[in-house]
Amino acid sequence: MTASSPAGARPPGPARTTRLGQNQYGKAETRLVRVVRDGATHHIRDLNVSVALSGAMDAVHYSGDNSAVLTTDTTKNTVYAFAKEHGVASPEAFAVHLARHFVGSAPSIERARIRMEEYAWERIAAPSAEPGGPGTAPAPAPASDDKRHSFARTGRETRTTEVTFDGTAWQVISGLKDLVVMNTTDSEFWGFAKDPYTTLKETRDRILATEVTARWRHDWTGDAQDAPDWDDSWARARAELLAAFAGTYSLSLQQTLYAMGARVIEQLPDVAEIRLSLPNKHHFLVDLEPFGLKNDNEVYFAADRPYGLIEGTVLREGAEAAIAVTD
Numbered sequence: 001m002t003a004s005s006p007a008g009a010r011p012p013g014p015a016r017t018t019r020l021g022q023n024q025y026g027k028a029e030t031r032l033v034r035v036v037r038d039g040a041t042h043h044i045r046d047l048n049v050s051v052a053l054s055g056a057m058d059a060v061h062y063s064g065d066n067s068a069v070l071t072t073d074t075t076k077n078t079v080y081a082f083a084k085e086h087g088v089a090s091p092e093a094f095a096v097h098l099a100r101h102f103v104g105s106a107p108s109i110e111r112a113r114i115r116m117e118e119y120a121w122e123r124i125a126a127p128s129a130e131p132g133g134p135g136t137a138p139a140p141a142p143a144s145d146d147k148r149h150s151f152a153r154t155g156r157e158t159r160t161t162e163v164t165f166d167g168t169a170w171q172v173i174s175g176l177k178d179l180v181v182m183n184t185t186d187s188e189f190w191g192f193a194k195d196p197y198t199t200l201k202e203t204r205d206r207i208l209a210t211e212v213t214a215r216w217r218h219d220w221t222g223d224a225q226d227a228p229d230w231d232d233s234w235a236r237a238r239a240e241l242l243a244a245f246a247g248t249y250s251l252s253l254q255q256t257l258y259a260m261g262a263r264v265i266e267q268l269p270d271v272a273e274i275r276l277s278l279p280n281k282h283h284f285l286v287d288l289e290p291f292g293l294k295n296d297n298e299v300y301f302a303a304d305r306p307y308g309l310i311e312g313t314v315l316r317e318g319a320e321a322a323i324a325v326t327d
């Protein structure tokens, strides 16, 4: 993908032993909070934006000629200016806007990849009036319901987005990470392969817990008319992941992974592919016999490591895998 600049960009010298490979650059982790003031009711989007640009960048690497470099500082400034000028309708829509802008913003910029994390906040309920009384400060005026500018950061998962544009093709990947879920039953694990090192006991009833990382790719051409409602689409995908986790009687985490991915593909017509990474957050039964107690699958030790790591991609029939397998 990375184009070459004129051969003159390379320093003169004897036989070369090296050459530049894939490269990209940009400002990582620009923290942006965008407030929309709708009268007294405010709305916020809290984002962590990472821009990665690539193109004709041989000269800067070979000789320090910076003339093709749109600075990382400029990319950060653009994030803030676009947040003001265009707003943040959704992480995906904002990332599409930025990617479209960066490609061709300088002749050297041929590809842009925008990653975002979004942190969830919820409204703090409007406070009721304090009781006043002798010797106390006057009670504040009762807060009206529309005085809504107070938020608490939730302990929920982080929403993620990755948008890549090369001047022609779009790739929009939505996702989430750190979504911790648990089934306290309806999970078994038995019938697995055994060798001389196998000590794991078969179980017909265990806790199944994981911390979901999911990324799903939309089949989208870049036509604004066809763009999904990104927020609605994300909420639906999240709900389907949870429904599949809760609703699958699990014989293995691998089976649960496939059920979760398949359900998203089946329920969201524009999703072509989903990749899941599911650490098996093991819960081991504590041996209570030394205390003369029977453990009827009630008392567990929650281990944090090591953990099984189950990962996989589920594809719509006919779709090609395109989500990068990172690790």
Ligand SMILES: O=c1[nH]c(=O)c2[nH]c(=O)[nH]c2[nH]1
Pocket (backbone or CB within 6 Å): 189, 200, 251, 252, 253, 254, 280, 308
């Ligand atoms: O659902 C599971 N899948 C495995 O591959 C595995 N391996 C293991 O030790 N426990 C489990 N559980």
